[in-house]
Amino acid sequence: MRSIAVIAVTGKGGTGKTIFAAMLILHLCRKGSLLAVDADPDSNLPEALGVEEVEKTLGDVKEVFQHTRDEIRGDKSIWFEAKVFEVINELEDFDLLVMGRPEGEGCYCYTNNLLRGILRKFMKHYDFVVVDCEAGLEHFSRKTIDRADCVVVVSDTSKKGLKTAERISELMKSLGINARKAIVGNKVTDAKAEEMIENFASRAGFEFLGALPYDSMVVENEMAGKSVRDLPECEFKRKFKEVLKKFESWCLS
Amino acid sequence: MVERKKLEIPEGVKVKVSQGEEYDFPVDISPMHEGERIRKGDMYVELAGPKQPGFELVMALPEDQVEDMKVTLVGKDLDELEEGKAHPFAMIYYVAGEKIDSDLEPIIERRNHDFQNYIEGVMHLNQRYDIWIRIGKNAVEKGLKSLITIAKAVMLLFKNEMPFIEKIEAVYITDRDFVEKTLKEVAMPIFEERDARVEALHDEDVEEFYSCTLCQSFAPPDVCIITPDRPSLCGAITWFDGRAAARVDPEGPNKPVPKGEILDPIGGEYSGVNEFAKTESGGVTERIKLHSFLECPHPSCGCFEVIGFYMPEVDGIGWIHRGFPEPAPNGLTFSTMAGQTGGGKQVVGFLGIGMSYFRSKKFIQADGGWYRVVWMPKELKQKVINYIPEDMRDKIATEEDAKSMEELIEFLKRVDHPVVKGVVRPVDGKKITEGWGKEEEVEEEEESEAETEEVQEAQPQLQPQMPQMTMPMPVPFQQMPQLPFTMQSGPKIKLILKNATINIDKIIIKKTDGEKKEGQEGKKEQNKR
Ligand SMILES: Nc1ncnc2c1ncn2[C@@H]1O[C@H](COP(=O)(O)OP(=O)(O)OP(=O)(O)O)[C@@H](O)[C@H]1O
Ligand code: SF4
Ligand SMILES: [Mg+2]
Ligand SMILES: [Zn+2]
Numbered sequence: 001m002r003s004i005a006v007i008a009v010t011g012k013g014g015t016g017k018t019i020f021a022a023m024l025i026l027h028l029c030r031k032g033s034l035l036a037v038d039a040d041p042d043s044n045l046p047e048a049l050g051v052e053e054v055e056k057t058l059g060d061v062k063e064v065f066q067h068t069r070d071e072i073r074g075d076k077s078i079w080f081e082a083k084v085f086e087v088i089n090e091l092e093d094f095d096l097l098v099m100g101r102p103e104g105e106g107c108y109c110y111t112n113n114l115l116r117g118i119l120r121k122f123m124k125h126y127d128f129v130v131v132d133c134e135a136g137l138e139h140f141s142r143k144t145i146d147r148a149d150c151v152v153v154v155s156d157t158s159k160k161g162l163k164t165a166e167r168i169s170e171l172m173k174s175l176g177i178n179a180r181k182a183i184v185g186n187k188v189t190d191a192k193a194e195e196m197i198e199n200f201a202s203r204a205g206f207e208f209l210g211a212l213p214y215d216s217m218v219v220e221n222e223m224a225g226k227s228v229r230d231l232p233e234c235e236f237k238r239k240f241k242e243v244l245k246k247f248e249s250w251c252l253s
Numbered sequence: 254m255v256e257r258k259k260l261e262i263p264e265g266v267k268v269k270v271s272q273g274e275e276y277d278f279p280v281d282i283s284p285m286h287e288g289e290r291i292r293k294g295d296m297y298v299e300l301a302g303p304k305q306p307g308f309e310l311v312m313a314l315p316e317d318q319v320e321d322m323k324v325t326l327v328g329k330d331l332d333e334l335e336e337g338k339a340h341p342f343a344m345i346y347y348v349a350g351e352k353i354d355s356d357l358e359p360i361i362e363r364r365n366h367d368f369q370n371y372i373e374g375v376m377h378l379n380q381r382y383d384i385w386i387r388i389g390k391n392a393v394e395k396g397l398k399s400l401i402t403i404a405k406a407v408m409l410l411f412k413n414e415m416p417f418i419e420k421i422e423a424v425y426i427t428d429r430d431f432v433e434k435t436l437k438e439v440a441m442p443i444f445e446e447r448d449a450r451v452e453a454l455h456d457e458d459v460e461e462f463y464s465c466t467l468c469q470s471f472a473p474p475d476v477c478i479i480t481p482d483r484p485s486l487c488g489a490i491t492w493f494d495g496r497a498a499a500r501v502d503p504e505g506p507n508k509p510v511p512k513g514e515i516l517d518p519i520g521g522e523y524s525g526v527n528e529f530a531k532t533e534s535g536g537v538t539e540r541i542k543l544h545s546f547l548e549c550p551h552p553s554c555g556c557f558e559v560i561g562f563y564m565p566e567v568d569g570i571g572w573i574h575r576g577f578p579e580p581a582p583n584g585l586t587f588s589t590m591a592g593q594t595g596g597g598k599q600v601v602g603f604l605g606i607g608m609s610y611f612r613s614k615k616f617i618q619a620d621g622g623w624y625r626v627v628w629m630p631k632e633l634k635q636k637v638i639n640y641i642p643e644d645m646r647d648k649i650a651t652e653e654d655a656k657s658m659e660e661l662i663e664f665l666k667r668v669d670h671p672v673v674k675g676v677v678r679p680v681d682g683k684k685i686t687e688g689w690g691k692e693e694e695v696e697e698e699e700e701s702e703a704e705t706e707e708v709q710e711a712q713p714q715l716q717p718q719m720p721q722m723t724m725p726m727p728v729p730f731q732q733m734p735q736l737p738f739t740m741q742s743g744p745k746i747k748l749i750l751k752n753a754t755i756n757i758d759k760i761i762i763k764k765t766d767g768e769k770k771e772g773q774e775g776k777k778e779q780n781k782r
Pocket of ligand 2: 107109110465466467468469475476477485486487488489490554556557
């Protein structure tokens with residue numbers, strides 16, 4: 001069996017989680033089989049990865065299950081598993097699962113319990129699972145994803161960004177997520193800000209992976225509707241390679 | 254029952270036969286391969302699936318008919334199928350064993366999914382006529398050339414993991430016509446028969462029920478009991494689901510609950526359920542009556558799809574579903590009532606259920622079933638209309654008929670709802686409520702004394718069904734604890750009976766002279782139990 005690494009990328013809104021996760025995915029998928037999971041209900045990971053359109057999300061399947069489970073004949077878990085299989089998009093060099101819309105009203109305990117078993121079964125066959133999450137770590141707190149090995153918090157230089165990192169740390173503890181945690185700075189403009197993040201990291205027990213600069217190329221690329229695949233050589237990309245090195249020796253050792 | 258017999262293999266179709274055990278497999282076989290995705294690009298062929306017909310079926314046959322470890326392949330074999338394409342595919346297993354009958358077929362059949370997935374390079378999804386198989390290039394490269402090899406491996410796994418299977422034989426089909434014909438003529442009737450059996454299964458037909466403790470995480474004392482006649486209150490889990498889950502994961506949230514002794518066949522009280530509930534809830538729930546509303550109701554964790562509420566003003570029960578925003582005639586909304594009822598406790602006067610419980614033949618039978626139901630939102634009523642007895646369909650009010658208690662009372666009187674004169678529960682013909690609209694009925698219809706007497710004599714032993722008087726009451730009751738023994742006009746009488754058995758030989762209702770009032774005379778005997 002493969003030894004997998006489940007990597008969750010999280011942090012305050014707008015700090016650059018998605019771009020970081022996308023860069024990571026495009027790198028790691030060359031090293032082994034990879035499942036990319038977009039766990040942010042305001043999903044934009046597919047766009048960042050250059051995936052045109054995701055027809056159906058896991059959220060859609062969950063809704064169908066919630067509303068038709070009464071009519072499903074035979075074994076519900078087998079039915080559900082097949083539907084989950086279908087919403088995993090096979091792309092050229094990795095697979096993509098979009099969690100999609102948040103849950104509606106009613107009890108999802110059974111649904112999520114089935115889902116946990118199914119995802120666990122599917123996920124263990126990938127070398128890497130990279131999850132782009134919101135700061136609330138919703139799918140981890142519901143335990144639909146019941147394992148994380150590395151949690152990377154992306155933070156800008158705002159107080160709020162670091163505050164969120166602290167909160168995530170507490171959340172991990174209360175959820176019993178036993179993962180290594182690291183922080184990476186993004187949109188960092190000066191050395192002082194970088195130092196601030198680094199100091200925070202050592203204080204709060206995070207590994208510091210480095211700081212990515214603010215780079216207008218990133219914005220331009222996005223405005224042009226291009227994926228991070230097409231990001232030209234730039235300061236951000238150059239620095240990302242350094243961060244990646246640190247990440248690999250930290251997470252994959 | 255659909256007759257179980259071996260397929261007749263058609264003439265003129267390619268057939269390959271192999272008998273005997275095989276142990277030498279070119280690919281690895283282990284549970285570790287479960288969940289392995291065979292991506293489109295890595296796939297050698299696809300069998301059945303969304304684009305081609307297919308099915309899997311297990312048939313129980315008499316022992317002398319099953320040729321152990323024999324495989325018959327009808328149609329092309331794996332190495333003859335066009336690579337990269339999807340093909341029709343069916344798998345039929347004949348099984349025999351002393352303990353095997355057709356009830357076990359679905360349980361055995363379910364495992365085909367697992368065992369196929371144990372095979373490296375074979376991916377099996379879904380079930381019955383929705384199966385979808387992919388065989389990976391990697392497996393073919395390693396030497397997997399024949400579907401017979403797959404059949405042999407699966408049969409060995411069946412015999413290993415389900416030792417009660419004494420003999421097993423397989424027919425695999427890739428010939429399109431034969432797949433389609435067999436699906437239509439053999440498999441579908443069996444699947445339909447199975448579904449019909451599911452519908453027809455009752456509490457008394459099974460040895461054990463199943464528990465669910467999934468929601469204990471936020472409603473700690475909660476324990477749900479799932480029976481054939483009482484699917485889970487969240488609407489998610491049937492008795493069959495519970496059984497499947499308990500078998501797959503014995504340490505999981507669904508466990509078998511032996512029924513034990515039946516303590517109350519009408520209310521649905523079992524010693525095994527009581528013991529289980531007591532242990533699991535840490536003593537919070539001591540007794541559960543599965544099909545009762547007012548006495549020892551099933552606890553509610555807050556996950557219910559629909560909540561029932563007792564309305565003392567009309568001595569009837571209303572139902573409201575999640576998502577209905579307006580208040581019910583008792584002035585409370587779904588969420589208010591849900592807030593009071595959730596938390597895994599038994600709250601007399603409220604009951605959380607799943608939508609499918611409306612379909613149950615035992616639907617709150619201890620309290621009169623549908624004959625006690627007075628109100629539900631139109632949307633909900635529409636959904637369950639087929640399960641409402643015909644004579645009750647027009648008698649259950651919706652928000653269009655009644656928004657307030659006054660309107661509800663008016664409506665019920667107008668349609669002559671059973672609660673007005675008293676509910677006779679269908680399960681045993683016992684009259685369980687007194688009714689509250691007698692006076693006016695008598696006046697309007699001028700019933701004769703004789704008729705009235707007859708009605709009363711039909712139930713000489715009247716046990717008051719008012720457990721809510723001796724039990725802790727939820728907030729809305731505290732304002733109105735007394736039952737509708739109050740006369741509508743005339744002297745207000747409040748009768749509270751505790752633990753009483755009443756024998757009534759005769760009640761005579763007469764108009765008293767001069768006044769538009771009626772009094773009650775009669776011989777009453779009260780025996781303290
Ligand atoms: N280093 C950078 N330099 C300049 N712009 C950046 C940089 N990193 C991210 N951005 C821009 O910031 C915006 C937010 O980035 P991104 O979507 O990756 O963040 P996010 O944390 O995933 O946001 P959300 O919380 O909305 O999901 C995007 O428009 C992105 O192009
Ligand atoms: S509500 Fe449903 S999921 Fe929750 S404990 Fe009951 S049966 Fe299980
Ligand atoms: Mg994002
Ligand atoms: Zn629940």
